[in-house]
Amino acid sequence: MFDADVAADRVTAFLDDQLEKTGADAYVVGVSGGLDSALAIALAVRAVGADDVVGVLLPDDPSIEENVADARELCSDLGVEWREASIAPLVEAARETYPADFDKLTVGNLRARVRMCLLYAEANERGGLVVGPSNKSEYQLGYFTKFGDGAADVRPFADIYKTELYELARHTGLDEKFVEKAPSAELWEGQTDEGELGASYETIDAILKALLEEGRSVAETAAATATPVGEVERFAAMHRESQHKRELPPYPDVPR
Incomplete structure (x- = not known):
């Protein structure tokens, strides 16, 4: 039986311990405006404090502006420093430079890997660790981009199923709007997790x-x-x- 109170304590203790154990200076969290990344940055702040957490917003053309706005607002509410940059020019430059006609899935994976590069660039600058917010459902199905959103230094939710994250989010007081959103990696227009998974x-x-x-x-x-x-x-x-x-x-x- 999943116990949200126990899970919250375990995740925060884990994040606190990993930052101390590795000697890193901060956590870097890619914030999309979706549930998983919102909960990840909220619990990271709870674990180590806002001064040791950096939010990174990396929208592209398929990104829904409402989600980007929610990500900005969340970072501001949590009191964390955050950076924002569109990855569209980088993705387009890769498509124009490389001599191949990428299909939709390849471009989606490219977006995820471009984000990974920038998250790790930020982590390099900060002496930080990248937080991977993938949940157990995604992790066990391989529903992530290898060396893209699957690349991380810590995975606090890798043993927590998606439906359990809803419970955890409500338990921790995360705004209900994050729980109610249709899960999506926004790798292409109209993409949703459940639609793609069937x-x-x-x-x-x-x-x-x-x-x-x-x-x-x-x-x-x-x-x-x-x-x-x-x-x-x-x-x-x-x-x-x-x-x-x-x-x-x-x-x-x-x-x-």
Whole structure:
């Protein structure tokens, strides 16, 4: 049973401990105006104080202005220093310079990796650590860009499912507008997480908990969650096939 009070304490203690243990000077958080990044920066401030947290806003053409405005307002309310820059010129320069016709998914991944570069540039300047706000649902499905939004120094929510983040957000007093938004990485116009994944997070989390936490088979999970077997197998395959995203790059042992 998920306990939001315990989770809040664990996350804040973890963030406090990691900053001290590594000797870093600050946390750098990319703030999109969505739930996960809003909760990440709020808990980082709770853990180490506003002076040791930097917000970075990196919108592009698909970004919804309301989300950008919410990100600005949140940073101001939390009292953190924040920077904002459109990544559109960088993404466009890459598309114009490289001799290939990128499809929609490739451009979306490019946007995520451009953001990663700038977050780490900020971290370099600050002697800081990049906070990755990906939740357990995304992490276990590989629903993130490798070396893009999947690149981080700490992942405070990697063991917290998306539906549990809603509980955690309400418990910590985060503005309800962040909870009510349709989850989206805004990698292209009209993109939403649940639309792309083809199921609600309530369904996805129930499937993942049955498969990963309870060790049920695909057939058992389908019966327990009242989900078609083919749908369960699709998510089980996403988990299996994205294992490389959750590991360091492999290398061969060389005998000596």
